[in-house]
Amino acid sequence: VKRGTKLGVGERRSFTLGIGMLAWLVALIWIFPVGWTLLTSFKTEQDAAAQTLNQGLSFGRYHDIAQSTPGTLSLQTAFMNSLVVVLVSTLIVLVLALPAAYALAIRPVHKWRDVLFFFISTKFLPVVASIFPIYVYAEKWNLIGTRTILIILYVAINLPLAVWMTRSFFMEVPRELIEAAEIDGTSIINQLRSVILPIAAPGIAATALLCVIFAWNEYFYALQLNFASGSTMPQWVISNVSTRGNFLAKLSAASIVACLPVILAGWAAQKRMIRGLSMGALK
Amino acid sequence: LTAAAADVALKGRVGDPFSSAWRRRLPLLPALLYSIAVTQLPFLVSIYYSFTNLKDKTQSLIPEPTKFVGIDNYKQIFSDPFFRQAVWTSVQMTVFAVVLSLVFGTLFALLLDRKFLGQGLVRTLLITPFLLMPVVAALIWKQQMFSSLFGLLDKALTFLGLSSVQFISSHPLASIVTVLVWQWTPFMMLIILAGLQSQPGDILESANVDGASGFGIFRQLTLPHLRRYLELGALLGSIFIVQAFDAIDVMTGGGPGSTNIPYYVYQESIGGGFRYGSASAYAIVVVIFSIIIATFALRVLSSLFKDEERA
Numbered sequence: 001v002k003r004g005t006k007l008g009v010g011e012r013r014s015f016t017l018g019i020g021m022l023a024w025l026v027a028l029i030w031i032f033p034v035g036w037t038l039l040t041s042f043k044t045e046q047d048a049a050a051q052t053l054n055q056g057l058s059f060g061r062y063h064d065i066a067q068s069t070p071g072t073l074s075l076q077t078a079f080m081n082s083l084v085v086v087l088v089s090t091l092i093v094l095v096l097a098l099p100a101a102y103a104l105a106i107r108p109v110h111k112w113r114d115v116l117f118f119f120i121s122t123k124f125l126p127v128v129a130s131i132f133p134i135y136v137y138a139e140k141w142n143l144i145g146t147r148t149i150l151i152i153l154y155v156a157i158n159l160p161l162a163v164w165m166t167r168s169f170f171m172e173v174p175r176e177l178i179e180a181a182e183i184d185g186t187s188i189i190n191q192l193r194s195v196i197l198p199i200a201a202p203g204i205a206a207t208a209l210l211c212v213i214f215a216w217n218e219y220f221y222a223l224q225l226n227f228a229s230g231s232t233m234p235q236w237v238i239s240n241v242s243t244r245g246n247f248l249a250k251l252s253a254a255s256i257v258a259c260l261p262v263i264l265a266g267w268a269a270q271k272r273m274i275r276g277l278s279m280g281a282l283k
Numbered sequence: 284l285t286a287a288a289a290d291v292a293l294k295g296r297v298g299d300p301f302s303s304a305w306r307r308r309l310p311l312l313p314a315l316l317y318s319i320a321v322t323q324l325p326f327l328v329s330i331y332y333s334f335t336n337l338k339d340k341t342q343s344l345i346p347e348p349t350k351f352v353g354i355d356n357y358k359q360i361f362s363d364p365f366f367r368q369a370v371w372t373s374v375q376m377t378v379f380a381v382v383l384s385l386v387f388g389t390l391f392a393l394l395l396d397r398k399f400l401g402q403g404l405v406r407t408l409l410i411t412p413f414l415l416m417p418v419v420a421a422l423i424w425k426q427q428m429f430s431s432l433f434g435l436l437d438k439a440l441t442f443l444g445l446s447s448v449q450f451i452s453s454h455p456l457a458s459i460v461t462v463l464v465w466q467w468t469p470f471m472m473l474i475i476l477a478g479l480q481s482q483p484g485d486i487l488e489s490a491n492v493d494g495a496s497g498f499g500i501f502r503q504l505t506l507p508h509l510r511r512y513l514e515l516g517a518l519l520g521s522i523f524i525v526q527a528f529d530a531i532d533v534m535t536g537g538g539p540g541s542t543n544i545p546y547y548v549y550q551e552s553i554g555g556g557f558r559y560g561s562a563s564a565y566a567i568v569v570v571i572f573s574i575i576i577a578t579f580a581l582r583v584l585s586s587l588f589k590d591e592e593r594a
Contacts, residue, residue, distance in 0.1 A: 020402075037423050051435060096313050104311065127526065133325035153321065277470060278477070282477040
């Protein structure tokens with residue numbers, strides 16, 4: 001039976017139709033808050049606050065949120081900070097994880113299982129348990145408020161996930177190809193480049209996308225260590241909540257702008273996402 | 284020919300076992316050392332802090348010298364009613380959020396396991412809340428749904444002629460759990476769906492031919508098969524949800540009934556208390572709890588993992 005195409009013997013057509021309609025209904029209910037936020041982002045502030053639609057829809061709020069007020073965090077600054085932190089940290093993660101996955105999947109080291117479980121156990125350590133030493137040393141080394149400290153921490157957050165995920169994709173590279181390359185005396189770097197990467201490329205891309213999502217959405221470290229000029233997108237979204245005047249439409253536009261990049265990344269990676277989320281245990 | 288060549292390659296290494304072992308380890312070392320340095324060392328420093336009275340010097344009017352206080356910080360934990368409250372909030376928040384998202388996730392996965400028009404699109408829509416920034420998810424629910432000023436729920440109540448409810452201030456825990464369930468249901472759904480799709484189709488078919496009822500098949504075959512996937516979902520979910528911070532910070536800022544352990548530790552330290560010494564002791568207690576959950580999680584992971592190797 002092909003996956004996801006189960007049609008029980010003797011099942012009636014109307015039953016299948018009912019399942020489909022129910023699934024659609026559930027999906028629309030679940031996505032409703034996002035859909036409503038998207039709609040609100042095109043409204044005027046008055047309409048948004050009253051939850052009405054009298055003054056039409058426009059891109060006006062998107063224009064508003066792009067305007068920077070001196071002295072406050074601007075979209076441009078936060079976006080650049082997020083972009084640099086996310087891309088650089090993901091790149092470092094891949095540079096560290098790919099050779100590690102090679103040493104855990106293709107030519108496994110002695111006790112490779114213990115090493116794998118060590119990586120995953122670092123994910124189980126609550127972040128609050130190590131935040132004060134990190135804060136104290138970041139202060140000592142003048143890293144508070146910099147992109148550098150976030151890059152260092154996001155690499156550590158995503159590394160276990162990336163090692164597990166890429167290892168699981170490397171396991172699928174046919175052994176014969178690697179053995180042939182080894183006999184030809186190809187170096188590890190060249191083996192990775194010419195034999196393994198072309199086959200594992202879609203999996204590595206999915207790994208990178210998951211790392212991007214987690215780094216982009218991260219708020220705790222960003223809040224603790226980067227409250228000033230180094231602030232990232234989550235802090236910028238929050239800065240759109242105001243205690244004076246209506247802000248719901250602008251906040252909605254800001255939410256959409258902040259989430260759109262990772263929603264697209266997640267949609268692109270969804271087929272392989274489960275492997276990363278289950279630490280490689282599921283396919 | 285290849286066997287002979289492999290033999291030669293092997294012999295080349297036999298003479299030098301040490302360098303061969305290190306050549307294998309070398310690609311692993313950068314990642315391993317990085318992980319140890321950034322995740323394990325600070326934790327060791329935390330253990331050290333937990334035995335001192337370290338405070339942020341710039342935050343206190345009369346700076347006192349840092350000194351070793353033995354297990355005083357740990358003793359204090361047991362007499363702190365706020366910490367007990369935070370433990371209880373953590374337990375409730377995690378259990379409600381994990382169980383509810385597992386139930387919804389399983390139901391959604393059962394629907395998605397069927398063939399229907401637009402199946403892929405429905406799946407794409409359903410996973411979207413999980414991709415949202417947790418901060419944004421919390422803000423959407425706070426401002427668009429729960430708010431007594433412009434929330435849709437409030438408008439709905441007014442429309443029905445009922446009086447408004449201050450959702451977040453009168454039911455902080457339920458409000459936060461709602462957001463967590465909304466975001467984590469897709470995660471559970473994906474795990475259960477992977478379980479459903481790994482079911483051997485021939486067994487289901489023969490059960491069907493034998494005239495077993497749909498519910499009977501589900502209870503006798505599907506549910507036992509799903510058990511380990513449910514366990515995996517529950518444990519991975521617990522590990523992440525027990526650390527929930529973003530939703531609490533955005534929705535209540537840690538009011539009564541919504542401060543979980545991580546948020547309490549945060550308030551005691553860099554969130555305003557600046558008592559790093561005693562806060563470290565709380566953090567170490569959290570780690571001990573986490574290790575207990577993680578031990579079970581690792582066991583389930585490793586059993587799934589062995590099956591994969593066998594397959």
